[in-house]
Amino acid sequence: MPNQSIITFKDVVKEYDDQPILNHVDFEIEKGKFYTLLGPSGCGKTTILRLIAGFTDATSGEIYLDGKKVNDIPANKRKVNTVFQDYALFPHMNVFDNVAFGLSIKKMAQQKIVEKVKEVLKMVQLSGYENREISEMSGGQRQRVAIARALANEPEVLLLDEPLSALDLKLRTEMQYELRALQRRLGITFIFVTHDQEEALAMSDEIFVINKGHIVQSGTPVDIYDEPINRFVADFIGESNIVKGNMMDDYRVKFVGKEFECVDAGMRENEAVEIVLRPEDLEITAVEKGKLKVKVDTQLFRGVHYEIVCSDTDQNEWVIHSTKKAKIGAEVGLYFNPEDIHVMRFNETEEEFDARLEAYEEE
Known part of the structure; x- marks a missing residue:
């Protein structure tokens, strides 16, 4: 049985001072999943969050929460809670009072408040911290207090607006695991909500990639990484080598002056396309064994791999991630498999892209 949609946007537009922030956005979000809204600053991702929470109103279109239209329902009447980037904790209150704040506003009985606060603090691994002052908490602990305060209200949807951005790299990674496990x-x-693509790939069941007020592509992290729909997605999700080419026929593509076998189909003969090859899919080999001949220009050690930058005779730049060190100035071959080549059409919609994938996957 398919999962039930808990949030639905139908043709939603949001404008500020007659400037469009969201352009006719449609999507559905299912119950019980971890979704990420991913995109650069100003793309509209936080606006979507604010529309769901009821902090701002849509210019037009319809928003549904659990099947009920909520355009005119105020924020305090929605079964939604938000964890903000700065956590919005009360510095003059201790942990207990911060977590209990929403319950007190609802005039819940004191004994029930105590039971609920203890329950949610246990969920976020902060049992025994009830009397701790907020100023005495670390960044990760403050984030968990903010999450506990949100969970105390028993929301059906928890909205998180870049809550890890203020943390150092090690703590961010730890909190990614904690958030995913908690969900x-x-x-x-x-x-x-995040602009960090590594964070999105690590944590999400599904990702919505947003650019200039449009959802450009949606899907699982693996789908979006392996099959980006266009240059923006390929560039934004991970690192990519992108060159221009032509689709000669089904499963045959030409780029940098040579034809290669690939796994893409359903395009016009000799159609102009763009080619994506991920750095980790390129293998440095002897010139005679490579499918491309390049010269090693620079390399950097990145800890788990070397990042090697090469160029071909057409001055295309190729980035390779390899555990083996290269020699600056050497001529080498680049080897890759047909399935490592991803072909992108110009101006293809997500619906057209999905239909094309389904068509040749069924063959």
Whole structure:
């Protein structure tokens, strides 16, 4: 049985001072999944979060929460809670009072408040911290207090607006694991906003890639990474080598003056396309064994791999991630498999892209 949609946007437009921020956005979010809204600053991802929460109104279109239209429902009447980038904790209150704040506003009985606060602090691994002052908490602990305060209200959807951005790299990584584990344990819907593509890939069940007020592509992290729909997605999600080419026929593509076998089909003969090859899919080999001949220009050690930059005779730049060191100035071959080549059409919509993939996957 398919999962039930908990949030639906139908042709939603949002304008500020007659400037469009969201352009006719449509999507559905299912219950019990971890979603990420991913895109550069100003793309509209936080606006989507604010529309779901009820902090701002749509210029036009319809928004549904659990099947009920909520355009005119105020924020405090929606089963949604938000964890903000700065956590918005009250510095003059201790942990207990911060977590209990929303419950007190609802005039819940004191004994029930105590039970609920203890329950949610246990969920976020902060049992025993009830009397700790906020000023005495680390960044990661403050984030968990903010999450506990949100969970105390028993939301159906938890919205997280770049809550990891203020943390150092090690703590960010730890909190990614904690958030993902918490979502799975609770089984409620998380909607996470970030501009960090590694964060999105690591944590999400599904990602919405947003650019200039449009959802450019949606899908699982693996689908979006392996099959980017256009140059923006390929560049934004991971590192990419992108060159121009022509689709000669089904499963045959030409770029940098040579024809190669590939796994893409369903395009016009000799159609102009763009080619993506990920750096980790390129293998440095002897010139005679390579499919391309390049010269090694620079390399940097990145810890788990060397990042090697090469160029071909047409001055195309090729970035390779390899565990083996290269020699600057050497001529080498680049080897890759047909399935490593991803072909992107110009101006293809996500619906056309999905239909084309389904067509040749069924062959």
